[in-house]
Amino acid sequence: DVKVTQSSRYLVKRTGEKVFLECVQDMDHENMFWYRQDPGLGLRLIYFSYDVKMKEKGDIPEGYSVSREKKERFSLILESASTNQTSMYLCASSPIRLAGMAKNIQYFGAGTRLSVL
Amino acid sequence: AQSVTQLDSHVSVSEGTPVLLRCNYSSSYSPSLFWYVQHPNKGLQLLLKYTSAATLVKGINGFEAEFKKSETSFHLTKPSAHMSDAAEYFCVVSDQYGGSQGNLIFGKGTKLSVKP
Numbered sequence: 001d002v003k004v005t006q007s008s009r010y011l012v013k014r015t016g017e018k019v020f021l022e023c024v025q026d027m028d029h030e031n032m033f034w035y036r037q038d039p040g041l042g043l044r045l046i047y048f049s050y051d052v053k054m055k056e057k058g059d060i061p062e063g064y065s066v067s068r069e070k071k072e073r074f075s076l077i078l079e080s081a082s083t084n085q086t087s088m089y090l091c092a093s094s095p096i097r098l099a100g101m102a103k104n105i106q107y108f109g110a111g112t113r114l115s116v117l
Numbered sequence: 118a119q120s121v122t123q124l125d126s127h128v129s130v131s132e133g134t135p136v137l138l139r140c141n142y143s144s145s146y147s148p149s150l151f152w153y154v155q156h157p158n159k160g161l162q163l164l165l166k167y168t169s170a171a172t173l174v175k176g177i178n179g180f181e182a183e184f185k186k187s188e189t190s191f192h193l194t195k196p197s198a199h200m201s202d203a204a205e206y207f208c209v210v211s212d213q214y215g216g217s218q219g220n221l222i223f224g225k226g227t228k229l230s231v232k233p
Binding site: 048 | 126151153158159160161162163166207220221223224225226
């Protein structure tokens with residue numbers, strides 16, 4: 001079974017703190033993703049990465065950065081946390097797409113519920 | 118551009134009655150379509166997927182969905198609801214032949230409540 005592990009289930013931080021959310025997957029997947037989930041808005045893509053040291057902005061990258069130094073690990077960084085970043089954060093991974101076929105099933109971690117006070 | 122619309126934000130059924138969660142999509146390419154489920158305080162789990170094979174797709178836990186191209190719909194159904202089906206369900210579309218990394222576009226979710 002694919003396992004995507006997020007390091008914290010619940011996190012409470014103060015405004016202005018630097019926050020690291022860690023995600024590790026054990027299936028050697030090339031693609032990794034960070035989403036935030038808010039009631040009534042569904043999941044919105046923050047950043048994704050399709051290779052080590054590669055990153056691409058998603059739909060809502062402002063206020064976030066990411067790091068992918070190793071294939072299995074994808075970190076989301078809030079440089080200076082703000083109250084509007086209080087949310088559920090979900091990490092996902094997927095294998096690389098093959099030409100002419102979508103191998104784009106994403107496997108999700110359990111989520112990190114972040115509160116910024 | 119792709120998009121997905123879940124027509125109901127909340128559906129309530131009685132245990133043992135049928136479930137219908139509605140989803141419409143828009144896609145320029147032949148789409149891949151998915152339904153994911155999220156139980157309270159859990160991550161998302163794949164229920165089923167459509168990738169241009171059979172139009173009626175069977176998933177886990179007795180759920181199925183039918184791809185109807187003429188209606189651009191991918192509704193999720195189950196003949197008989199169980200209490201454990203209470204969760205939030207997400208309809209998802211992805212491009213199959215586009216140039217992206219197969220990114221997913223999520224609907225806003227439908228919360229399913231099951232009454233005893």
